[in-house]
Amino acid sequence: MPLPVTPKKTFGQHFLRDQDIARTIAESLTGFGGYHNILEIGPGTGVLTKYLLANEKFQWNGVELDREAAAYLREHYPSISERLVQADFLKEPLDKYANNGQLGIIGNFPYNISSQIVFKIIENSHLIPEMVGMFQKEVAMRIAAPHGSKTYGVISVFTQAYYKAEYLFSVDEHVFSPPPKVKSGVIRLTRKSEAVPCDPAKLSVVVKTAFNQRRKTLRNSLSGLQMNWENLPAHFPKERPEQLSLAEFYLLAQNF
Numbered sequence: 001m002p003l004p005v006t007p008k009k010t011f012g013q014h015f016l017r018d019q020d021i022a023r024t025i026a027e028s029l030t031g032f033g034g035y036h037n038i039l040e041i042g043p044g045t046g047v048l049t050k051y052l053l054a055n056e057k058f059q060w061n062g063v064e065l066d067r068e069a070a071a072y073l074r075e076h077y078p079s080i081s082e083r084l085v086q087a088d089f090l091k092e093p094l095d096k097y098a099n100n101g102q103l104g105i106i107g108n109f110p111y112n113i114s115s116q117i118v119f120k121i122i123e124n125s126h127l128i129p130e131m132v133g134m135f136q137k138e139v140a141m142r143i144a145a146p147h148g149s150k151t152y153g154v155i156s157v158f159t160q161a162y163y164k165a166e167y168l169f170s171v172d173e174h175v176f177s178p179p180p181k182v183k184s185g186v187i188r189l190t191r192k193s194e195a196v197p198c199d200p201a202k203l204s205v206v207v208k209t210a211f212n213q214r215r216k217t218l219r220n221s222l223s224g225l226q227m228n229w230e231n232l233p234a235h236f237p238k239e240r241p242e243q244l245s246l247a248e249f250y251l252l253a254q255n256f
Contacts (some may be wrong), residue, residue: 003015003045003177004045004072004076005044005045005066005068005069005072006068008066011042011065011066011110011112012110012111012112012113013042013044013066013110014108014111014176014177014178014179014180015044015045015047015176015177016044016047016048016108016134016171016175016176017047017175017176017177018171018175019047021171021175022047022048022051023051024169024186025048025051025106025108025132025134025186026048026051026052026055026106027051028132028168028186028188029052029055029058029104029106029130029132030130030188030190031057031058031104031130032129032130032190032191033102033129033130033190033191034102034129035101035102035103035104035129035130036057036058036059036101036102037058037059037061037097037098037099037101037102037103037104038052038058038059038060038061038103038104038105038106039061039062039063039094039097039103039104039105039106040052040060040061040062040063040106040107041062041063041089041105041106041107041109041117041133042063042064042065042066042069042089042107042108042109042110043062043064043069043073043084043107044064044066044069044108045069045072045073046072046073046076046077047108048106048107048108049062049073049077049080050077052106053077053079053080058104059083060080060083061083061084061085061097062080062083062084062085063084063085063087063088063089063092064084064085064086064087065086065087065088065089067086070084070086089113089117089120090113090116090117090120094120094124094127094128095124095127098127102127102128102129103127103128104128104129104130104131104132105121105128105130105131105132105133106131106132106133107133107134108133108134109133109134109135111135111136111139111180111182114133114135114136114139115139115155117133118143118155118159119155119158121189122158122159122161122162122163125162125163125191128191129190129191130188130189130190130191131163131188131189132168132186132187132188132189133186133187134171134184134185134186135184135185135186135187136180136182136183136184136185137170137171137182137183137184137185138151138182139155139185140167140184140185140186140187141167141185142155142156143155143156143159143165143187144156144165144166144167144187147242147243147244147245147246147248148242148243149242150242152242153211153214153241153242154207154208154211157203157207157246157249158204158207159189160246161196161200161203161246162191162192162196163189163190163191163192164189164190164191164192165187165188165189166187166188166189166190167185167186167187168185168186168187168188169185169186170183170184170185170186171183171184171185171186172184196250197250197254198250198253198254199253202253202254202256203249203250203253205225205253205256206222206225206249206252206253206256207241207249209221209222209224209225210222210241210244210252211241214240214241214242215240216240217237217238217239217240218236218237218238218239218240218241218244218252219237219238221241222252225256226256227252227255227256228255228256229255231255232251232252232255236248236252
């Protein structure tokens, strides 16, 4: 059966065809934090949209960059016409969708901008108590990776500073049209109640600098920063960044 919308490489589009997987993704939104409004990023052909619309506790909104997909969605789901915006999610102010409240985020995210989507969610964490999204599996695993893992990195630390990250399940290539060259993974983020106990700007500098040379010890990778090593545990300078827990990165930032 041909697709109703032509997949476009420039948008990184791989349309999910499996209804059971779409239903499971939609049902993975728990409503954590008591939000009512949700924003679907890149609804495409609406495979996920129809299950979200069926959930009466949520008020659906969508952002779709592809003009053809937006036209198809408006034709097949007339009730959403006024709540579907044809725009670039990365350029959209999210407070307008939160309606002076909180906002859940969901989507089968375009893989070429999925990391940027996560960083925008982090920047707007005060508005977003929960996110469920499908990513390239490698990216999904990196976001949810624990310290000590080879995939633990900048996006792991930044995301987990604000959210609890859960890797929910993997998705094979054959359930998409066109099939991607990689497997996919679905994750859920739920916002932490506690505030980040250090200056976020300092945390950003320390984390990015450390992982920029991840094979080096912290003493060497952070040599360009003014660190108060004497206030830190004696083993810190000898560690590599992937060995540090989130709490230990906070401690580094507090002594920068």
